[in-house]
Amino acid sequence: MTQRRSYAFGTGLFIVLGFAALAYLATQTTSVANASQGSSYTVETHFANIGQLKNRAPVKIAGVRVGSVQSIELVPGKEEAKVTLSIDDRHKDIPQDSVATIFTSGLLGDQYVGIQFGQSKTPVKEGGEIGLTRPAQQLEEMIGKFFGGGSAPDRLGGTFHVTGNFTNVGALQPGAAVKMAGVPIGSVDSVTIKPGSSEATVTLAIDKRYSQIPDDSAGAVFTSGLIGSQYVAIQPGGSPTFLAEGDQLILTQSALQLEDLIGKFLVNGSPSDNKSGGAQGGTTPDNSGKK
Amino acid sequence: MTTARNDNVVVRSLSQIGACGIFLLTILAAIPRSFRHGRETIRQIWFVGAMSLTIVMTCGLFVGMVLGLQLYDVLSIFGGTSATGTVVAIAIYRELGPVVTALLFAGRAGTSVTAEIGLMRATDQLDAMEMMAVDPIAYVIAPRFLAGVIALPLLAVVFCAMGVFGGHLVGVTWLGIDNGTFWSNMTATVDVHKDIIDGVLLKSIAFGIVVSLIAVFQGYTTPPTSEGVAYATTRTVVASSIAILALDFVLTSFLI
Amino acid sequence: MTDDAIVRVRGLTTVLNGKTIFDKLDLDIPRGKVTAIMGPSGTGKTTLLKHITGQMRGDAGTIEVDGENVPSLSREKLFGLRERIGYLFQNSALLTDFDVFENVAFPLRQHTELPEELIRNIVLNKLEAVGLRGAARLSPTELSGGMARRVALARAIVFDPALILYDEPFVGLDPISLNQVLLLIRTLNHTLGITSVLVAHELAAVQKVADHVYLIANGKVVAQGAPATLAGDGSPWTAQFFGGQIDGPVPFQYPAGDYATALGFPGGKA
Numbered sequence: 096m097t098q099r100r101s102y103a104f105g106t107g108l109f110i111v112l113g114f115a116a117l118a119y120l121a122t123q124t125t126s127v128a129n130a131s132q133g134s135s136y137t138v139e140t141h142f143a144n145i146g147q148l149k150n151r152a153p154v155k156i157a158g159v160r161v162g163s164v165q166s167i168e169l170v171p172g173k174e175e176a177k178v179t180l181s182i183d184d185r186h187k188d189i190p191q192d193s194v195a196t197i198f199t200s201g202l203l204g205d206q207y208v209g210i211q212f213g214q215s216k217t218p219v220k221e222g223g224e225i226g227l228t229r230p231a232q233q234l235e236e237m238i239g240k241f242f243g244g245g246s247a248p249d250r251l252g253g254t255f256h257v258t259g260n261f262t263n264v265g266a267l268q269p270g271a272a273v274k275m276a277g278v279p280i281g282s283v284d285s286v287t288i289k290p291g292s293s294e295a296t297v298t299l300a301i302d303k304r305y306s307q308i309p310d311d312s313a314g315a316v317f318t319s320g321l322i323g324s325q326y327v328a329i330q331p332g333g334s335p336t337f338l339a340e341g342d343q344l345i346l347t348q349s350a351l352q353l354e355d356l357i358g359k360f361l362v363n364g365s366p367s368d369n370k371s372g373g374a375q376g377g378t379t380p381d382n383s384g385k386k
Numbered sequence: 387m388t389t390a391r392n393d394n395v396v397v398r399s400l401s402q403i404g405a406c407g408i409f410l411l412t413i414l415a416a417i418p419r420s421f422r423h424g425r426e427t428i429r430q431i432w433f434v435g436a437m438s439l440t441i442v443m444t445c446g447l448f449v450g451m452v453l454g455l456q457l458y459d460v461l462s463i464f465g466g467t468s469a470t471g472t473v474v475a476i477a478i479y480r481e482l483g484p485v486v487t488a489l490l491f492a493g494r495a496g497t498s499v500t501a502e503i504g505l506m507r508a509t510d511q512l513d514a515m516e517m518m519a520v521d522p523i524a525y526v527i528a529p530r531f532l533a534g535v536i537a538l539p540l541l542a543v544v545f546c547a548m549g550v551f552g553g554h555l556v557g558v559t560w561l562g563i564d565n566g567t568f569w570s571n572m573t574a575t576v577d578v579h580k581d582i583i584d585g586v587l588l589k590s591i592a593f594g595i596v597v598s599l600i601a602v603f604q605g606y607t608t609p610p611t612s613e614g615v616a617y618a619t620t621r622t623v624v625a626s627s628i629a630i631l632a633l634d635f636v637l638t639s640f641l642i
Numbered sequence: 643m644t645d646d647a648i649v650r651v652r653g654l655t656t657v658l659n660g661k662t663i664f665d666k667l668d669l670d671i672p673r674g675k676v677t678a679i680m681g682p683s684g685t686g687k688t689t690l691l692k693h694i695t696g697q698m699r700g701d702a703g704t705i706e707v708d709g710e711n712v713p714s715l716s717r718e719k720l721f722g723l724r725e726r727i728g729y730l731f732q733n734s735a736l737l738t739d740f741d742v743f744e745n746v747a748f749p750l751r752q753h754t755e756l757p758e759e760l761i762r763n764i765v766l767n768k769l770e771a772v773g774l775r776g777a778a779r780l781s782p783t784e785l786s787g788g789m790a791r792r793v794a795l796a797r798a799i800v801f802d803p804a805l806i807l808y809d810e811p812f813v814g815l816d817p818i819s820l821n822q823v824l825l826l827i828r829t830l831n832h833t834l835g836i837t838s839v840l841v842a843h844e845l846a847a848v849q850k851v852a853d854h855v856y857l858i859a860n861g862k863v864v865a866q867g868a869p870a871t872l873a874g875d876g877s878p879w880t881a882q883f884f885g886g887q888i889d890g891p892v893p894f895q896y897p898a899g900d901y902a903t904a905l906g907f908p909g910g911k912a
Contacts, residue, residue, distance in 0.1 A: 102429045109436035113540025116547040120586070124475055124550055124569075125576040506738075514735035517695060518749045518797075519721035525752075 126151070135162060135181045136221040140195045145176045146206050146231025148197050153207045154180050161186045164208060180208060180225075190215040191223070197231035206231060254281060254300040255340040259314040264295045265325050265350025267316055272326040273299050280305045283327060299327060301338070309334040313346035325350060406603045412523055413531050413602070419521065420528035427529040434495040434530065435537025439544065441490055446545035449482055450474060450552025457553075458561050467561075471568035472575045474553035479576065480585040483546040485634050488593035491538055492626035496601035499530050500622040503605025504615035512606075527602045534598025535591065542590035584641045589634065596633060597626045648673040648805055648837050649694055654703035656689070663689055664700065665861035671805075676831050676838040678852035678869070680883070682892045685858050687841040688732075691807045694839075695727060696720045708804065725753060728798030728806040728836075732813060734790040736782040736797075742769070743778040746797045753801075768796040772826060788819025795826060805837045806830065812844045820847060827851055845884065857883060859892060 142148075145167060154162040162182035170177050182189070192213030199206050210225070219225055264286055273281040281301035288295055299314070311332030318325050332346075420427065453474050461467045503526065506512050512522040550572075557563045576582075601622050608618035649671035656663045663686040671677050679687050692698040693705055696712045705712045710723060736745050746765045750756060756764075769775040772792040782790060791811065798806055808827065812820050828851050830836045842848050848855065849869045857865040857872070857879055864879040865872060873884040882890030898904070 102432045103425075105436050106428045106432040109431065109439065109537075110540060112439075113435075113543055116540075117543040117582075117587075120479075120543060120546055120550070121578050121582050124572055125578045125582060126573055509733055509738075510731045510735035511737055513697065514729070514731055514737070516697060517724055517727075517729040517731075518752065519724040520749075520752050521721075 134184050136184060136187075137165060138180045138182055138189075138219050139222070139224040140178045140180060140208070140228050141170065141224075142176050142178055142195075142197060142228050142230045143174070144197075144230035144233065145178060146197055146199075146233065148178065148206045148208065148231065152205060154182060154210065155207055156186065156189070156210045156212070158209075161210075178208070187218055189219045189225070191217045191219055191225075192227060193219070193225055194227040194229060195225045196229040199232070253303045255303055255306075255338075256284060256298055256300055257338050257340075257342045257344060258296055258298050259327075259344035259347045260292075260294040260296055261314075261316060261347050261349045262294055263316075263349040263352065264297060265316055265318075265352065267297065267325045267327065267350065271324060273301060273329065274326055275305070275308070275329040275331065280329070297327065299344075306337060308338045310336050310338045310342055311345060312338070313348060314344040315348035316350040318351070405607070406599060409603050409606070410599050413528050413599070416521065416524040416528045417532065419524040420532070423525050423529055426525065427532050430529045430533035431537050434491075434499065434533045435541060438491060438494050438537070438541055441494055442487055442541045442545050443548050445486065445490055446483075446548030447552040447555075449486060449545075450478065450549030450554075451556045452552075453477060453482070453549070454553035454556035454561070458557060458563070467563055468567045468571055470557045470563055471553065471572035474557070475550055475572045475576045476581060478546050478549040478553075479581040480638070481634070483549060483586050484542045484589035484593055485630060487542040487545045487590065488538060488597055488630045489627060491534070491541060491594075492597045492601070492630070493623055495534065495537075496597050496622045496626055497619040499534070499598075499601040500605040500608075500619045501615055503527070503530070503602060504608040504610075504618050507606065507608065508610035508612070508615060510610075527606060531598045531602050534601070535594040538594030538597065539587050539590040542586050546586055580641075588641070589637055592633060592637060593630050596629045600626050600629065646673045647671055648708055649839070650704075650706040651690075651693075652704050652706075654693065654700045654705060656686075656693070656698070656700040658689075662861050664693075664703075666703070667858070667862060669856060669863060671837065671839055672854060673837050674831075674835050675853040676827065676840065676851055678840045678842060678848045678855045679858060680842065680848065680855060681858040682883070686861070687858060688809055690858070691729075691809055691839070691841060694807065695724060695729060725749075725801055726803050726805065728801070728803040730791070730794055730798050730806065730808045730811055732810040734782075734787075734794040736785075736790055736794060738782055741779050741781050742774065742785070742793050745782065745793060746800055749797065749800050764800060765796075768800055769793075771799070772796045773822070786819070788815050788822065791815070791819075791823060792826070795823070799830065799836070802834070803836065805839070808838065808840045808842070810841055810843070812842055812847050820844075824851055864891075 148164060148167065150164055150167060152164045153160045154164065162180055165179040165181040167179075168177050169175075180195075189210060190213040192215040194211045194213065196209050196211065197206050198209045213227070267283060267286060269283050269285050271283045272279045273283060281299055284298040284300040286295055286297050297314075301308070308329060309332040311334040313330045313332065315328050315330060316325055317328045329344075338344075454470060457470045457473050458467055461469055461473070503512075506526065512526065515522045515525060554568060558565045558568050604618040604622045604625070608614045647670040649669070651667055651669035654664045654667040654669075667690075669690075679690065681687055689698060693700055694707060694712065696715060699713050707723060708726065710719070712720070712723070715723060736742075737748065740748065743765055746768055747761050750761050750764060754761075766775055766778070769778055772795055774789060774792055774796065777785070777789065777793075782793075785793065811823055811827070815823065824847055827838055827840070831838050840848065840852060852869050855866060855869050855872050856863055859879060865875065865877050867875060872880055874880075878891050881887065882892060888894050
């Protein structure tokens with residue numbers, strides 16, 4: 096029988112060792128180690144967009160971790176998220192009017208909630224709410240801003256089509272934006288060349304909401320930002336009558352060609368100095384009133 | 387019942403796998419009965435688990451040390467040596483810990499179980515038990531199977547702990563990474579649920595089932611001759627290794 | 643024989659790997675007697691024992707042990723039956739993890755809840771009967787062949803079974819050990835009335851102990867009777883077997899094709 100007892104003892108020892116190692120690993124080497132050592136209180140926040148924020152993501156003040164995200168839910172019926180934060184009891188002095196923002200660690204890291212103190216003398220209490228929040232930045236928006244393009248315009252009310260003839264459309268593609276005063280109002284439907292013609296016909300689909308564009312407005316092909324994609328800008332004229340379905344833009348300005356620009360810069364004159372093609376300086380519109 | 391002699395490798399392998407699966411069901415059915423022989427299971431956990439501790443701890447230490455060394459070397463190209471602790475922990479918890487432990491287990495404990503059961507068959511001990519109205523599956527096979535399933539996760543956890551320790555030894559003590567950075571980066575990234583529960587525990591339980599099943603199956607079905615037993619132990623190691631690595635891929639693709 | 647038969651085999655037919663092991667075999671094991679089953683090597687004598695204990699199942703026929711038809715028994719009933727049968731393996735089949743005492747105690751521990759002193763008494767009693775009480779703490783690897791077999795016998799009788807099957811109990815024993823085992827078989831049968839079935843080759847030993855002998859060849863019983871009369875009963879089988887003749891109903895040559903052709907000579911047999 097002593098044989099059996101020693102096996103049971105040894106086995107028990109082995110199992111205890113295993114669990115001890117497991118406990119060590121779980122608590123000392125993982126994020127559990129960072130968990131609050133004391134009790135905590137909960138605070139509610141609402142965000143228009145939580146981005147990549149996850150449960151248990153850190154909550155930081157001045158970069159120091161003070162708590163974690165407890166839960167993330169969609170507010171029923173609304174397009175906003177309710178994020179519950181669990182904050183260490185040690186930090187009971189967060190002003191009521193602080194701003195909670197969803198930041199990204201580094202360039203592409205995990206997201207966390209950063210709290211920037213406000214001026215109020217009243218601190219947020221258990222169960223209270225931090226009312227001021229800033230949503231997560233979406234990567235696409237950031238990159239879009241960098242390149243100057245905009246988000247796709249709404250297509251909610253249907254569109255009407257107008258055309259314009261350009262001697263050179265540059266790199267303009269169907270789907271490119273149509274803007275007025277920098278605001279997207281429609282998109283390019285098609286870019287074609289009629290047989291026998293030497294000019295490109297661009298069909299623009301403009302949102303029906305913009306029904307008061309004067310019919311002597313000009314369309315110009317511009318480039319977004321420095322190296323971005325090309326779009327059509329509508330420069331409003333002064334006519335009392337407005338553009339309608341099927342109308343044609345009388346005044347158009349073609350795309351600037353990089354080579355011409357450089358040529359102009361070097362030689363002080365466009366190398367292709369004849370009637371068609373080539374831009375003639377920045378702002379003189381091209382008359383191409385052929386129907 | 388005549389068996390065709392021209393079964394090709396594929397057919398034979400498939401029928402082996404199938405027989406193995408059916409054997410698993412037999413074992414599972416016998417497990418409730420094997421609780422009567424709880425002492426046997428405890429004894430087997432000792433033989434299969436505790437006796438493998440030495441090799442597991444030593445290898446864990448060395449794997450951790452090597453990993454620390456290699457990672458420091460590679461990460462220093464990118465100036466990212468502060469991430470050494472993180473990568474050591476994640477690599478060991480998710481992959482090296484369960485897989486290497488399972489391979490070591492198959493080599494040390496799996497072969498001894500196969501040989502033991504094979505010899506019991508060759509010396510008629512299994513038949514004798516049947517004669518004495520003791521179900522050998524409940525008395526011999528199930529306890530060894532359960533012992534493997536229980537012991538392997540524990541061994542894997544010990545391996546991981548030794549591995550992290552080894553990584554720390556090389557990284558901090560020898561190569562000079564800051565101790566605080568080592569641990570803080572690790573604790574910031576390693577996640578209990580994803581790395582330890584899914585990584586170490588889940589995988590090693592799955593491996594434990596597979597390796598123990600293969601070991602007892604090979605022992606039980608070996609022809610009762612001395613060369614039969616020798617081939618059976620070889621097959622245990624080979625089949626276990628392939629199964630572990632294939633299962634590792636499948637599990638990883640689910641868990642990631 | 644009108645004696646009450648503890649084992650009745652009727653019409654047993656078994657085919658394994660294309661080879662017919664038993665061909666409508668009929669056999670009676672009389673209760674309370676020592677019956678020997680003999681025959682040329684490979685005729686399936688051990689297989690017959692396995693059929694009796696239900697370890698193997700025949701393709702046709704019935705085997706009644708103590709009134710129960712073995713092939714039709716459920717698993718629990720079969721295990722229950724086996725507790726009433728003792729089986730002595732050719733290589734003793736002692737469990738290598740345990741010492742002699744624990745080996746003999748094994749069936750008691752597995753199937754009963756007897757208190758420790760009672761188990762101790764029973765085990766020592768059985769070991770004493772086989773003459774090995776002093777070896778109670780040895781491990782099986784320290785035993786000689788004869789001693790191991792006696793321990794296995796002690797284990798087989800620990801439940802005082804009604805029937806004991808001995809699979810080649812005399813193989814590999816020196817004359818002393820052989821006589822010891824012989825004596826034990828006879829004592830168990832005479833004093834305790836345990837029916838004994840022996841599968842053996844050793845004629846001299848069988849003649850000293852068996853009441854009845856069956857000679858099995860080609861899957862059938864080819865001769866049976868009391869050992870003293872069997873050798874001279876005139877059948878070519880018994881003449882070859884008991885006379886030790888190398889050729890007869892059991893041929894010397896394993897069936898093969900024509901020899902001349904195998905050597906490459908043209909033409910057939912003369």
